[in-house]
Each structure stands twice: as structure tokens, then as C-alpha cells.
Amino acid sequence: MKIAVVGTGYVGLVTGTCFAETGNQVTCVDIDERKVEKLRKGKLTIYEPGLDVIFDRNTKEGRLKFTTNLAEGIKDAQVIFLALPTPPGEDGSADLKYILGVANDLGPLLENYAVIIDKSTVPVGTAEKVRERVAKNAKVEFDVVSNPEFLREGVAVEDFMKPDRVVIGTTSEKAKKVMEKLYAPLVRQGNPIIFMDERSAEMTKYAANAFLAMKITFMNEIANLCEKAGANVDDIRRGIGTDSRIGKRFLFAGIGYGGSCFPKDVQALEKTANEFDYDFKILKSVMKVNEKQKTKMMPHVKAYFDGDLKGKTIALWGLAFKPHTDDIREAPALYNIKELRKAGAKVVVYDPEAMENVRGVVGKKVKYAKSPYEAIEGADALMIMTEWPEFRTPDFDKMEAALKNKVIFDGRNLYELKDMRDLGYTYFSVGRDT
Numbered sequence: 001m002k003i004a005v006v007g008t009g010y011v012g013l014v015t016g017t018c019f020a021e022t023g024n025q026v027t028c029v030d031i032d033e034r035k036v037e038k039l040r041k042g043k044l045t046i047y048e049p050g051l052d053v054i055f056d057r058n059t060k061e062g063r064l065k066f067t068t069n070l071a072e073g074i075k076d077a078q079v080i081f082l083a084l085p086t087p088p089g090e091d092g093s094a095d096l097k098y099i100l101g102v103a104n105d106l107g108p109l110l111e112n113y114a115v116i117i118d119k120s121t122v123p124v125g126t127a128e129k130v131r132e133r134v135a136k137n138a139k140v141e142f143d144v145v146s147n148p149e150f151l152r153e154g155v156a157v158e159d160f161m162k163p164d165r166v167v168i169g170t171t172s173e174k175a176k177k178v179m180e181k182l183y184a185p186l187v188r189q190g191n192p193i194i195f196m197d198e199r200s201a202e203m204t205k206y207a208a209n210a211f212l213a214m215k216i217t218f219m220n221e222i223a224n225l226c227e228k229a230g231a232n233v234d235d236i237r238r239g240i241g242t243d244s245r246i247g248k249r250f251l252f253a254g255i256g257y258g259g260s261c262f263p264k265d266v267q268a269l270e271k272t273a274n275e276f277d278y279d280f281k282i283l284k285s286v287m288k289v290n291e292k293q294k295t296k297m298m299p300h301v302k303a304y305f306d307g308d309l310k311g312k313t314i315a316l317w318g319l320a321f322k323p324h325t326d327d328i329r330e331a332p333a334l335y336n337i338k339e340l341r342k343a344g345a346k347v348v349v350y351d352p353e354a355m356e357n358v359r360g361v362v363g364k365k366v367k368y369a370k371s372p373y374e375a376i377e378g379a380d381a382l383m384i385m386t387e388w389p390e391f392r393t394p395d396f397d398k399m400e401a402a403l404k405n406k407v408i409f410d411g412r413n414l415y416e417l418k419d420m421r422d423l424g425y426t427y428f429s430v431g432r433d434t
């Protein structure tokens with residue numbers, strides 16, 4: 001099939017590369033000339049494990065191309081993915097200016113029947129808006145389909161190639177056939193393609209992300225209660241996760257969810273509810289609890305130093321919002337850096353992938369260490385913000401020699417309580433005894 005992908009951000013680049021890998025001829029379009037130039041030279045613009053290998057293969061074999069020219073990119077394409085940003089507007093609702101802008105441009109450029117696919121996370125009713133915009137100037141038949149993406153950063157290639165399910169919103173039989181053919185190589189193991197109308201597909205994406213954010217937030221609240229009631233959230237997780245109605249995944253308590261999706265989508269769904277005059281109370285609580293959870297270690301840090309952090313050096317391990325990504329959007333680490341600095345502490349940070357991104361936002365306000373051990377050299381305490389695997393089994397002898405005080409504030413529950421007790425640490429974690 002000939003495919004165009006408009007927008008080479010995270011979702012667009014993964015979508016384009018993965019569909020090239022299944023044998024399609026893919027052209028990715030982006031207005032950012034520098035980005036397109038880099039991609040043309042064979043250099044990836046995002047960090048995503050495993051993507052580089054298939055990106056290399058498909059660019060070399062000529063199945064994956066890049067252009068800044070929309071007309072050239074969509075020429076003869078049977079399907080056109082729109083993978084454009086939908087940043088939150090001032091009021092928290094998703095801003096559709098990029099998607100609707102491209103929809104306006106597409107109409108006069110279409111030469112043959114094409115399926116236009118909303119891949120971005122867009123509010124209910126967007127497919128209809130896109131259809132109206134394209135229809136204004138279109139001379140040929142076309143369909144607009146909602147096909148939300150459920151991939152996670154860090155495991156995006158696997159999620160894309162082996163999806164739990166593919167959700168497709170369309171009532172057009174012609175579009176359905178095209179979509180079935182496109183996704184056939186990815187659902188060979190019997191994972192379903194679920195067809196529904198456009199509005200339901202759009203809502204499904206928000207419901208999935210909001211539900212997962214709620215699941216995590218529920219566990220964070222259980223963890224907060226465990227701390228007061230003398231229970232252990234790890235045991236609760238095991239105790240309830242084995243119930244197949246609840247499920248084992250996304251039950252890890254910590255210092256809150258971040259990233260480019262959950263915070264934005266929970267907010268946007270609440271906004272949609274508002275527009276339809278529905279008071280979605282759970283979502284409001286989820287947002288409120290998560291905001292507070294991000295800096296939940298700060299009171300412990302302050303109390304440990306008798307309320308005075310002036311002149312203290314605090315080392316942070318982990319800056320990305322989760323492991324295996326360099327993404328720092330809504331990352332708890334950023335909120336903690338701000339709080340620590342406000343309290344007068346000096347901050348030294350280390351992250352295997354996200355240092356450059358943090359430098360772009362925080363600049364010289366913190367020190368950047370080349371290794372986890374350099375970060376804690378002479379530091380008064382260590383805070384753990386992201387559960388990178390390399391932090392899980394550190395060299396505790398080296399740590400002891402480097403840290404001024406044997407104290408760790410662990411926002412991701414990396415270590416066993418007993419081990420930390422045996423090693424003589426004052427160890428704060430989430431939802432467990434100190």
C-alpha cells in the first residue's frame with residue numbers, strides 16, 4: 001500500500017516506520033525542514049529502543065521517505081495518517097489547529113479515493129470536523145477514520161507491531177476494507193480489530209488513558225493510606241493484582257504519573273465532560289491527587305534536615321518521566337527540582353537519557369553529573385525519581401563512600417526494606433514502612 005503520514009513526531013515516526021517494515025511504501029511529511037533534513041540523512045529525531053534498526057533498514061531499502069511538501073507526500077497515497085500535535089489550549093481542551101489546518105490543505109490535493117486517518121488523540125467529534133474541512137475543496141471521494149494509537153513510549157515498536165487491539169472508528173464499508181488490509185500483518189495472532197463509529201473510537205482513547213491514570217492514582221492513594229495505617233503497598237498490589245478483574249499491570253505506586261499523554265488526556269476528557277454539561281468527579285480527583293503525589297517526598301526531605309535545606313546538596317537519580325525514554329514532559333523530577341531549589345538546596349542530577357532535555361529547561365540551575373556515583377559524591381541525600389534499571393542494583397559500597405548521609409528518598413520503591421535496613425540506611429519509599 002502507499003501510505004502518507006503527516007507529522008513526524010513520536011506517533012507519526014513510529015507509525016510510518018512500522019508500516020514501512022510491514023512492506024508498505026511510506027512517505028512522512030513534516031513542515032519542520034531541519035527535522036526532515038535530519039531524517040533524510042538517516043538520523044532519528046526521537047529516542048525509542050528498537051526503532052533505529054527498522055528505521056535504518058527501511059530508509060536504506062527505500063520504503064521510508066521524508067518530505068516537507070504535502071502534495072508530494074500524499075501523491076497516490078491510499079491512506080493518509082494525521083499524526084499531528086494536539087497541545088492543550090489555555091482552557092485545557094485539545095487545540096485542533098494543526099489537524100484542521102492540514103485538513104483544509106488536503107481537499108484540493110486529493111486525486112484519488114483515500115482514507116484519511118486521525119491517529120492523534122483527538123476529542124469526540126474531530127473526525128466530523130476533519131471531514132467537513134476536507135469536503136469543502138475535495139473533488140474526489142474520501143473517508144475519514146478515527147484510529148487511536150495505544151503505544152507506550154519506551155516499548156512503542158513492540159506495542160505497535162503486536163497491539164492488544166486495534167480500534168477503528170468508521171461506518172464506511174470501503175474504508176473498513178482498506179483498514180483491515182493495512183492492519184492484517186499486525187493482528188495475525190488473533191488480537192482483534194474492533195470496529196465502531198468515529199465518536200466511540202475517539203472516546204475509547206481518552207477512556208483508556210484516563211482509566212489507567214485513575215488506576216495508578218488509586219494505588220497512590222492506597223500507598224498514602226498504607227503509610228499511615230502501617231500496611232505495605234507491595235503486598236496490597238500482589239494481593240489485588242492477582243484478581244483477574246483487576247489485573248497486575250499499572251498498579252505500581254510512586255510519585256505520580258507524568259508524560260505527554262496521561263496528564264493532557266485526563267484534563268481534556270474532563271473538559272469534554274464539561275462541554276456536555278457532565279460533572280466527571282473522578283477525573284477531577286485524579287488530577288488533584290496526582291499533582292500532590294509528585295512532590296510527596298519533599299516533606300520527608302525537609303523533616304530529615306530539620307526544615308532547613310539551605311546549603312544542602314541533594315542528588316537526583318532519574319529525570320525522565322519514566323525509564324527508557326528521554327521525555328521529561330510533566331516529569332515528577334522537574335517539580336522536585338523546583339521545590340528543592342525554592343527551599344535553598346543545591347541539586348545535582350543524573351539520567352541515562354534525559355540530561356540534554358533537562359538542560360534545555362533548567363539550564364545552569366542544577367549540576368549535571370556524568371554517572372550516578374558522580375551525582376552523589378559529597379551529596380547530603382539521594383532522591384530517586386525514575387526507575388531506570390541501572391539504579392536497581394547499585395554498588396552500595398560505592399554509594400556509602402560517596403554520600404554524606406546514609407539516606408535515600410525513593411519515589412519508585414526500587415529496594416527491599418529489609419536490605420536497606422541491613423545496610424543501615426534511613427530509607428523513605430512510597431506506601432511502605434520507613
Ligand code: UGA
Binds near residue numbers: 149209249256262322
Ligand atoms: C500512555 C499509555 O500507556 C499508552 O497506551 C498511550 O498510547 C500513550 O499514553 C498515549 O496516549 O500516547 P506513556 O505515556 O508512554 O503511554 O507511558 P506509560 O507507560 O503509560 O506511563 C505513564 C505514566 O504512568 C508514567 O509516568 C509512569 O511512571 C506512570 N506509572 C505507570 C505509574 O506510576 N505506575 C504504574 O504502575 C504504571
